[in-house]
Amino acid sequence: MSSQPTRVLFMGTPQFAVPCVEALAAHASCELVGVVCQPDKRHGRHKTPQPPPVKVAAIEAGAPVLQPRKIKSGDFPEQLKALNPELIVVAAYGRILPPYILEMPRLGCINLHASLLPRWRGAAPIQWCIWEGDAETGVCLMDMEEGLDTGGVYGRVTTPIHSDDTGQSLHDRLSQMSGAFLSEQLDALIESRLKPNPQDHSTATYAPMLARQNGQLDWCKTAKQVSDHIRGFFPWPGAFTTEPGGKMLKLFPLADVHTTTHSAIPGTIIDVTGEQIVVACGEGAVSLDELQLEGRKRMRVSDLLRGFELKVGMQLGNS
Numbered sequence: 096m097s098s099q100p101t102r103v104l105f106m107g108t109p110q111f112a113v114p115c116v117e118a119l120a121a122h123a124s125c126e127l128v129g130v131v132c133q134p135d136k137r138h139g140r141h142k143t144p145q146p147p148p149v150k151v152a153a154i155e156a157g158a159p160v161l162q163p164r165k166i167k168s169g170d171f172p173e174q175l176k177a178l179n180p181e182l183i184v185v186a187a188y189g190r191i192l193p194p195y196i197l198e199m200p201r202l203g204c205i206n207l208h209a210s211l212l213p214r215w216r217g218a219a220p221i222q223w224c225i226w227e228g229d230a231e232t233g234v235c236l237m238d239m240e241e242g243l244d245t246g247g248v249y250g251r252v253t254t255p256i257h258s259d260d261t262g263q264s265l266h267d268r269l270s271q272m273s274g275a276f277l278s279e280q281l282d283a284l285i286e287s288r289l290k291p292n293p294q295d296h297s298t299a300t301y302a303p304m305l306a307r308q309n310g311q312l313d314w315c316k317t318a319k320q321v322s323d324h325i326r327g328f329f330p331w332p333g334a335f336t337t338e339p340g341g342k343m344l345k346l347f348p349l350a351d352v353h354t355t356t357h358s359a360i361p362g363t364i365i366d367v368t369g370e371q372i373v374v375a376c377g378e379g380a381v382s383l384d385e386l387q388l389e390g391r392k393r394m395r396v397s398d399l400l401r402g403f404e405l406k407v408g409m410q411l412g413n414s
Contacts, residue, residue, distance in 0.1 A: 100126040101202070101285045104180035105158075108133040110148040111266060112186040114274025115207060119184060120156035124282050127158045129178045133189055134162045167193050175199065182285065185239065186273060197239055204239040205284065207273040209266075211251060212237060213299035216244035221269060222262045223302040225327030228319065231255050232265070234273045236280055238291040245299075247291025249284070252276045261329040261348050305332050312336045312346070314362035314412050318379030322350045325381075336362070336412040338388070344411065345387040353380045362412040364405060370397050372405055 103125040105116055119127045130153035135144040153160045159178075163171035172195065182202040185192070187209075197204050210220035212235045224232045233253035238246035252272055256265065283289045310332035312324060325334040326348045334346045351371075359365050359375035366373035371382045387393040388403060399405070 100124060102126050102128045102179060102181045104129050104131065104175070104178055104183045104200070105149075105153075105185075106131040106183060106188040106192075107149045107186040108147045108189050109187050111209070111270045111273070112149050112188075112207075113152045114271055115184065115186045115277050116149055116152040116156060116158075118274040118278040118281075120158065122278060122281055124285055125182070127153075127156060128180060129159045129161060129175075130156075131161045131163070131166075131175075131188070134164055166190060166196070184277065191243070192239065194241060197241065202285065202287070205249070206237050206239050206244075206246070207277060208235045208237055208244055209233075209269045209273070210302070211235065211253065212244060212248055213294040213296060215302040216299055217302040218304040220302040221266050222305060222327045225256060225260060225262060225265060226323055228323050229256055232269070234269055234276055236276060236284075245294060245296065247293050249289045249291050250276070250280060259326075259349055261326045263330055307332050310335050312412060314374065315377040318352045318354070318376040318381050321376050321381050322348075322352050325350050338405070338411060339409050339413070343389040345393070346383055347385040347387070347393065350381040350383055353382065355380055360410060362410050364407055364409045364411065367400070367405060367407055370395070372396055374411060 101124060103119055105119055105127065107115060116130060119125055130149060132147050132149040135146050137143065138145045150160050161174060163169065165171065180200045183200045183204040185204060186207040192204065210224060211233045215224055231253050233251050235251045236249045238249065240246045254268060254272065280289065310328050312321060312334055314321065325346050328334050329348050336344050336346065338344045357365055357375050357380060361375055361377045363375045364372050365375050365380060371384045373380050373382045384396050385393060386396055386399055388399060
């Protein structure tokens with residue numbers, strides 16, 4: 096291995112990518128010559144610009160930060176060329192990289208993708224794998240090319256999807272796994288000791304970007320599928336239905352699954368206890384102990400029932 100550290104550029108934006116920044120900053124074999132992330136976004140009532148998590152991590156690591164609004168034009172191409180990266184590492188950057196970036200570093204561009212490719216290519220693999228009821232997922236270290244997550248895979252690390260996992264908990268675990276896996280494999284990448292294995296494109300599935308409407312529940316599905324929907328789409332876009340008066344009703348994990356046999360129309364409340372409501376599904380039922388009625392805060396069912404009526408026989412999602 097060369098006595099000079101390898102010049103590495105990182106591209107990423109959200110919290111998921113922070114452990115990768117930290118891994119590169121701490122690794123003796125590389126010099127983190129720059130970090131590229133999305134521009135600051137305005138948040139809150141006063142629209143105060145807020146830096147993305149990767150920018151905060153990069154500043155703490157002492158790395159230069161670039162936040163181009165356009166990556167194909169303007170000053171950015173020359174700024175990137177001036178950094179002269181030998182390797183570009185990407186994790187959740189949020190944009191498709193143009194050919195000139197993919198071709199720039201002598202060691203190529205690699206990506207940390209939060210699924211077991213070729214399953215769940217695309218923007219939201221963490222949420223969709225829970226929604227689909229997958230038993231496991233993981234992180235792939237992959238070669239980048241012009242296709243969407245189509246490059247060869249250098250290696251992967253796996254984790255089971257637990258019955259109490261949510262989109263948030265699985266996101267946090269895979270984020271930490273990504274940083275650790277990158278750190279473990281970095282020397283082999285720099286020394287070109289890893290070779291990418293082609294994906295089987297015929298078995299690829301896709302995880303499209305989530306939209307608000309993805310949260311709407313279909314009570315005709317099985318109780319397990321309804322529970323997986325609630326877990327997978329927490330915290331965003333969330334799972335929601337409507338109460339008989341037409342107001343939105345948000346649901347929260349964890350929804351207990353019951354295999355009970357019933358003859359109720361899916362979405363019908365079949366039991367109300369002091370702490371929960373039980374709702375019929377296409378097969379089985381789920382019990383819910385936390386809800387958020389439109390215009391109100393999230394609360395326990397027992398608290399909601401003190402000022403709002405939900406009773407046996409009412410049908411949810413029929414408005």
